[in-house]
Amino acid sequence: MENLKILIVEDEPMIAESLAEMLELMDHTVLSVAESGEEAVMQLMEHEPDLMLLDIQLRGKMDGVELARLIRQKYHLPFIFTTAYADEETLNRAKAEGPYGYIVKPYGVKDIMAAIEVAMSNYRLFQEIQGKEPVAPMLLNDHLYLKVDQRLVKIRQGDIAYAEAKGDYVLIKTLNESFIIYSTLKKVVDKLEAPNFLQVHRSFLVNLDHIQDIEETTVSIIGKVIPVSRANRSELLSRIRTL
Numbered sequence: 001m002e003n004l005k006i007l008i009v010e011d012e013p014m015i016a017e018s019l020a021e022m023l024e025l026m027d028h029t030v031l032s033v034a035e036s037g038e039e040a041v042m043q044l045m046e047h048e049p050d051l052m053l054l055d056i057q058l059r060g061k062m063d064g065v066e067l068a069r070l071i072r073q074k075y076h077l078p079f080i081f082t083t084a085y086a087d088e089e090t091l092n093r094a095k096a097e098g099p100y101g102y103i104v105k106p107y108g109v110k111d112i113m114a115a116i117e118v119a120m121s122n123y124r125l126f127q128e129i130q131g132k133e134p135v136a137p138m139l140l141n142d143h144l145y146l147k148v149d150q151r152l153v154k155i156r157q158g159d160i161a162y163a164e165a166k167g168d169y170v171l172i173k174t175l176n177e178s179f180i181i182y183s184t185l186k187k188v189v190d191k192l193e194a195p196n197f198l199q200v201h202r203s204f205l206v207n208l209d210h211i212q213d214i215e216e217t218t219v220s221i222i223g224k225v226i227p228v229s230r231a232n233r234s235e236l237l238s239r240i241r242t243l
Helices: 013-025 037-046 064-075 088-096 109-129 185-191 230-238
Strands: 005-009 029-034 051-055 079-083 102-104 138-140 143-148 151-156 160-166 169-174 178-182 197-201 204-207 211-214 218-221 224-227
Touching: 005 013, 005 037, 013 029, 013 109, 029 037, 037 064, 051 064, 051 109, 064 079, 064 088, 079 109, 102 109, 109 151, 143 178, 160 185, 160 224, 169 185, 185 197, 185 204, 197 224, 197 230, 204 218, 204 224
Parallel strands: 005 029, 005 051, 051 079, 079 102
Antiparallel strands: 138 143, 143 151, 160 169, 160 204, 169 178, 197 204, 211 218, 218 224
């Protein structure tokens, strides 16, 4: 494993000391230990860590989740959450920030080692696919990986209801969630392999399986009224079964 410069954010001194010792046993360098989100921000002005380990529940005005949001938006560093327990609302907030991993307390050297290896592998993957060129979804069997901020989100192709072009971005609407990715509708169309997708308008791609209603110039999918261009209406009608 490569030697990493790591910043620990932990408000329990004994836990922080134990964690630092385990990291040093793995030949990592502990740059500093911050006891609050505010202190961590100050440390980031002095140090350039390769990885951050964040306790979710920190004392002070800025908890680990809020700190993670700042790291993701401003510093673009990989981070791993450490936690003993948390209520459901806090866990959902934590998930939304796209952590590169979790370590559940109490943990051992093997737990930390595995979490760091996975986190850095994912981070390198994100770095490879980042860039100024629009990024198409990554396809794996019947699933897609959408690049959302600093993470890859796995969804089923069949769960996609429609995709809508929005300038330099594309809105991917599934049955339960919405995602904005930096891409073009053409790249999305080219990547999807299922035969049930059809571009019905220059700005819309639809999943035929989820169409609920067809009007003269529109279709309805999960409550969204989507325009259908005259040029694409004939193909739409030829792709559905009617009685």
